[in-house]
Amino acid sequence: MTEKEFRPLNYTQNIQSGKVTWKSPSNIALIKYWGKKENQIPANPSISFTLDACATTTTLSFEKLNNSVTGFSFDFYFEGKEKESFKPKIISFFTRIQSYLPFLKDYHFTIETSNSFPHSSGIASSASGMSALALCLMSIEKELNPNMEEKYFTKKASFLARLGSGSACRSIEGDIVEWGFHKEISGSSDLYGIKYPFEVHPVFKNFHDTILLVDKGEKQVSSTAGHNLMHNHPFARERFKQANDNMSFLKNIFKEGNLKKFTEIVESEALTLHAMMMTSVPYFVLMKPNTLQIINKIWEFRKKSNLNVCFTLDAGANVHVLYPEEEKFDVFEFIKNELVAYCQNGHYICDRIGYGAKKF
Ligand code: DP6
Numbered sequence: 001m002t003e004k005e006f007r008p009l010n011y012t013q014n015i016q017s018g019k020v021t022w023k024s025p026s027n028i029a030l031i032k033y034w035g036k037k038e039n040q041i042p043a044n045p046s047i048s049f050t051l052d053a054c055a056t057t058t059t060l061s062f063e064k065l066n067n068s069v070t071g072f073s074f075d076f077y078f079e080g081k082e083k084e085s086f087k088p089k090i091i092s093f094f095t096r097i098q099s100y101l102p103f104l105k106d107y108h109f110t111i112e113t114s115n116s117f118p119h120s121s122g123i124a125s126s127a128s129g130m131s132a133l134a135l136c137l138m139s140i141e142k143e144l145n146p147n148m149e150e151k152y153f154t155k156k157a158s159f160l161a162r163l164g165s166g167s168a169c170r171s172i173e174g175d176i177v178e179w180g181f182h183k184e185i186s187g188s189s190d191l192y193g194i195k196y197p198f199e200v201h202p203v204f205k206n207f208h209d210t211i212l213l214v215d216k217g218e219k220q221v222s223s224t225a226g227h228n229l230m231h232n233h234p235f236a237r238e239r240f241k242q243a244n245d246n247m248s249f250l251k252n253i254f255k256e257g258n259l260k261k262f263t264e265i266v267e268s269e270a271l272t273l274h275a276m277m278m279t280s281v282p283y284f285v286l287m288k289p290n291t292l293q294i295i296n297k298i299w300e301f302r303k304k305s306n307l308n309v310c311f312t313l314d315a316g317a318n319v320h321v322l323y324p325e326e327e328k329f330d331v332f333e334f335i336k337n338e339l340v341a342y343c344q345n346g347h348y349i350c351d352r353i354g355y356g357a358k359k360f
Helices: 084-097 102-106 126-144 150-164 166-170 223-228 236-256 259-278 289-305 325-342
Strands: 017-031 046-064 073-078 107-115 176-179 193-195 208-212 310-313 319-323 348-352
Touching (some): 017 236, 046 126, 046 208, 084 150, 102 107, 208 325, 325 348
Antiparallel strands (some): 046 348
């Protein structure tokens, strides 16, 4: 599929007003997207577990304007309060997608959005937020064109979400989503995420992700600025190759259910992401002392217990602790007794693999 196929033909319906609501989850990347080309094209393929508890709910109300406007006509509310500061993000998102959604200039929109997690948790809401908004817009397009097929709906929602925030394209479906062309993954595309199409061992089906909130502050470097640091990065080429190789390894790991190898790939990906940030110009250290304390504790515990608990990181200090359903009691005891002390105000979020966005 090319971009062109996401430009709609004429709409068959004429709708005056309406309201749609979607709840869309966050996701946690196992193979990281870090580095992009123009138009939100990823420099390497990535793959993630869709989450369940961390989610954004967005209601989009729309009312036909009497005349088309030059700019976009919308109001934005975050957790019940009007938020002017979020508007520029929406304007640049609408600008990027308007040729794929020609109705954008015909309506006045009211966007009301809220997160299931506290805004000041240091958890990025762009994946859940942009995917929820993309899905609402697709629901409007489906009302204008009721013959639209389900498959196209999902694909285009992911395509639009990507133009809002790359990782958001992995938040439409569950439970494992791949984004970016990879030679061994049929149907993979730089334009949208796809539900991972191959066999997955049952051990990966109910994975848990306990998110340890080490630092709830604003990010030191936005991910968009971070991605840009991969241009002319001395290790970029090797890194992009490594991500492709890791995807091939992960394919076998998922099939065999090899948790030891899973740990190796996932932790190496997290540390490589941070290594890229530490070796770019300018350079950043986004881990905090407690991030390292937690990592060391996990390694110690894993050696002692022989359990399959591992960690991954986003572009920040918080730690995602991943473990299979079968080991949840022992690992959760360990988290409570030994890791929570390193969290800011003892805060953490219990999440797990989820099955994608839901319409209300
Ligand atoms: C480290 O998707 O937030 O979480 O496309 O600029 O919005 P933009 O970036 P974003 O980057 C996410 C980076 C990451 C890794 C990942 O989720 O794959």
